[in-house]
Amino acid sequence: MSITEKNGLKINTKLFDFVNNEIIPGTNIKTEKFWNNFGNTVHELAPKNKELIQKREDIQKKIDEWHKKNKGKEFNKNEYLQFLKSISYIVEEKDDFNIETTNVDDEIAIIAGPQLVVPVDNARYALNAANARWGSLYDALYGTDVIPGDKGKGFNEERAQKVIVYVRKFLDESFPLDNGSWIKISEIKVKDNDIVFLEGKKEIYLKNKVQFIGYNGEKEKLTSVLLKNNNLHINIIIDPNHYIGKLDKASISDFIVESALSTIIDNEDSVAAVDAEDKIKCYRNWLGLMKGDLTTNMEKNGKKFVRKLNSDKTFISKDGKKITLHGRALLLNRNVGHLMTNPAILLKDGSEIPEGIMDAFMATLCALHDFKNKNNSRTGSVYIVKPKMHGPEEVAFTNTLFGKVEEALGIKKYSIKVGIMDEERRTTVNLKECIRQVKNRIVFINTGFLDRTGDEMHTSFEAGPMIFKGEMKKSTWLGTYENWNVDVGLSCGFSGKAQIGKGMWAMPDQMANMMDQKIGHPKSGANCAWVPSPTAATLHSMHYHKVNVFDEQNKIKSRSKAKLNDILEIPTADRPNWAIDDINHELENNAQGILGYVVRWVNQGVGCSKVPDINNVGLMEDRATLRISSQHIANWLHHGICKEDQVMEVMKKMAKIVDEQNKNDPAYQKMSDNFDKSVAFSAACDLVFKGRVQPSGYTEPLLHQKRLEKKAGN
Numbered sequence: 001m002s003i004t005e006k007n008g009l010k011i012n013t014k015l016f017d018f019v020n021n022e023i024i025p026g027t028n029i030k031t032e033k034f035w036n037n038f039g040n041t042v043h044e045l046a047p048k049n050k051e052l053i054q055k056r057e058d059i060q061k062k063i064d065e066w067h068k069k070n071k072g073k074e075f076n077k078n079e080y081l082q083f084l085k086s087i088s089y090i091v092e093e094k095d096d097f098n099i100e101t102t103n104v105d106d107e108i109a110i111i112a113g114p115q116l117v118v119p120v121d122n123a124r125y126a127l128n129a130a131n132a133r134w135g136s137l138y139d140a141l142y143g144t145d146v147i148p149g150d151k152g153k154g155f156n157e158e159r160a161q162k163v164i165v166y167v168r169k170f171l172d173e174s175f176p177l178d179n180g181s182w183i184k185i186s187e188i189k190v191k192d193n194d195i196v197f198l199e200g201k202k203e204i205y206l207k208n209k210v211q212f213i214g215y216n217g218e219k220e221k222l223t224s225v226l227l228k229n230n231n232l233h234i235n236i237i238i239d240p241n242h243y244i245g246k247l248d249k250a251s252i253s254d255f256i257v258e259s260a261l262s263t264i265i266d267n268e269d270s271v272a273a274v275d276a277e278d279k280i281k282c283y284r285n286w287l288g289l290m291k292g293d294l295t296t297n298m299e300k301n302g303k304k305f306v307r308k309l310n311s312d313k314t315f316i317s318k319d320g321k322k323i324t325l326h327g328r329a330l331l332l333n334r335n336v337g338h339l340m341t342n343p344a345i346l347l348k349d350g351s352e353i354p355e356g357i358m359d360a361f362m363a364t365l366c367a368l369h370d371f372k373n374k375n376n377s378r379t380g381s382v383y384i385v386k387p388k389m390h391g392p393e394e395v396a397f398t399n400t401l402f403g404k405v406e407e408a409l410g411i412k413k414y415s416i417k418v419g420i421m422d423e424e425r426r427t428t429v430n431l432k433e434c435i436r437q438v439k440n441r442i443v444f445i446n447t448g449f450l451d452r453t454g455d456e457m458h459t460s461f462e463a464g465p466m467i468f469k470g471e472m473k474k475s476t477w478l479g480t481y482e483n484w485n486v487d488v489g490l491s492c493g494f495s496g497k498a499q500i501g502k503g504m505w506a507m508p509d510q511m512a513n514m515m516d517q518k519i520g521h522p523k524s525g526a527n528c529a530w531v532p533s534p535t536a537a538t539l540h541s542m543h544y545h546k547v548n549v550f551d552e553q554n555k556i557k558s559r560s561k562a563k564l565n566d567i568l569e570i571p572t573a574d575r576p577n578w579a580i581d582d583i584n585h586e587l588e589n590n591a592q593g594i595l596g597y598v599v600r601w602v603n604q605g606v607g608c609s610k611v612p613d614i615n616n617v618g619l620m621e622d623r624a625t626l627r628i629s630s631q632h633i634a635n636w637l638h639h640g641i642c643k644e645d646q647v648m649e650v651m652k653k654m655a656k657i658v659d660e661q662n663k664n665d666p667a668y669q670k671m672s673d674n675f676d677k678s679v680a681f682s683a684a685c686d687l688v689f690k691g692r693v694q695p696s697g698y699t700e701p702l703l704h705q706k707r708l709e710k711k712a713g714n
Helices: 013-023 029-070 076-088 123-133 137-142 157-174 277-290 357-374 391-409 430-439 449-459 469-474 476-490 511-517 536-548 549-555 582-603 625-636 644-661 679-689 698-710
Strands: 002-004 011-012 113-119 134-136 187-191 195-199 202-206 212-218 221-229 232-238 252-258 262-266 297-302 303-308 313-317 321-324 330-334 341-346 352-354 382-386 418-421 442-447 501-502 527-530 607-613 618-620
Touching: 002 013, 011 013, 011 029, 013 277, 013 357, 029 076, 029 187, 029 352, 029 391, 029 449, 113 123, 113 536, 123 134, 123 262, 123 277, 123 297, 123 303, 123 527, 123 536, 134 137, 134 536, 137 157, 137 252, 137 536, 157 536, 187 221, 195 212, 212 607, 221 262, 232 536, 252 536, 262 277, 277 341, 277 357, 313 391, 330 357, 341 357, 352 357, 357 382, 382 391, 382 442, 391 418, 391 430, 418 430, 430 442, 430 476, 442 527, 449 476, 449 625, 469 476, 469 582, 469 625, 476 501, 476 549, 511 536, 527 536, 582 607, 582 618, 582 625, 582 644, 582 698, 618 625, 625 644, 625 679, 644 679, 679 698
Parallel strands: 113 262, 113 527, 262 330, 330 382, 382 418, 418 442, 442 501, 501 527
Antiparallel strands: 002 011, 011 341, 134 252, 187 195, 195 202, 212 221, 212 313, 221 232, 232 252, 297 303, 313 321, 341 352, 607 618
């Protein structure tokens, strides 16, 4: 491996050349100056980064000792609370304040809608996600189980008619007509700067006339109509020659709806990036998105084509002026957290660079291209979502880091905006003080059930055996945590300025269930919520037409606030007897998820997978789901609910099932052919059997070690 030395850094030469030859040209940044500033900042901040990670360990040891000392006693929550304050796990909450972030794009500040999360290392996925700003409602409904029944082969006219009726009912609710129904209209035209719907010869108008925004075509012969509700647009396509338009009374062939308003381009949980080669791939795709020139070669139904970023959409306003709407989702970049280091760059002392510092520099350096072309942000901002921070001190460190990056690159202070992932308990209980540390750059907070549950279990590992994984969603701490996050965000002035987000729908094949359940997210006051696909984003967008999130936020402001005491309700099991069948079923379910995800991560470098669970339901698995499953088994082992040989037997049994599930993948390498020599199987076992001693229960250190081992040919 070739190394280039610069300002005390030993940089992988391919990474060095990539930065110099691909990122920097066109930014007005001098190469020599960049590497000098970069090296100085890295060496200044790396020791502090290391110190913060050590502090996590020190605090965790104190919590472990407290639980051990109080084992067998009745749990006294007040004593526990005072103890957590005494070790600075919970800090003093100061006066109320409002965030002061400026230059925030509308997609974050004033438009509520779905948010996609997509791995940055896959150009096709990244482009699809960026282009998911607009989606076909007809396609999303026709192709999923929201419309019951089998699609069959070829075009199913009966199913298409059901889709048309479904959408018309939705329109009657979200865009009601005055004295009429969308189901009965036969023609649409523009008359006297207003939209007119005909039912035979009867003229019907929108109840709320301001919902009509614009159109394309001639007033008497429209090709599309643009409507708006709750700040979201719907483009009605009119084409009497289209095969769907021919079925429709009003010749409507589709409804193209604003879907994924924002997308998190992910460098963290959904990717497997362990060295310079992997990081270059990630940074190159982000660079292409920031320049606006990312492309990928595609083949569909035997036809080859090039996928690229969608262009903006144009319309004629009702008073004859041109309207331009953004054609792509607003892109945020999720960096890695403070824990991980990467061998792509070595410091003066020979240690690896903190990967989060490297990510912050590279993500922002790439975004300098966007500052010029406004392909993504129209306000001159770059949005970095920062995961897995533990408490205000670590958030303050991120603020310092971003400030140093701005100085080094010569850009305006607070150009780098930050999103706080509220997924560690120490951040949850101190959320207000975490937000205070970045009050001039905060644009996003969200809840993440999976990582947050993993941290809940690891933090309270010594408190006792945890309840079954499926019971976690009903636990006191979780419901309180979800409300607490919204309460704190609103009290800090987020409404109309920043996003309050909710977590992922993890079952991409179960869209009917999603439509039933995920409306709860906008009703909870969340102005964005995560979805696993562009199709899911299109469907979930309907919820934001039905629910005005900002109205909900105003109602929530007056409710009783979530209580800290309830967040500290530890989810330990109090049942006296554990049925062996129940234990084995839980172990098998956890083991299947672990193995199904890890085998692709380690062997193929796939960071996000749809893995069938024990009931053969496909679940989106990433490192967050892996953390909860591995910590759960590790906790049960620690407290004697199960034995090592029992768990190993389950792991081998489920490995064979996972091998069978992947038999049609030509790149798949079986684990069960030789358990002793399978790097993937050993990685999965280590995550469980060494789970107790993993920092905060994170899976990354072991995964990275095993992936590097696999890449080295072992």
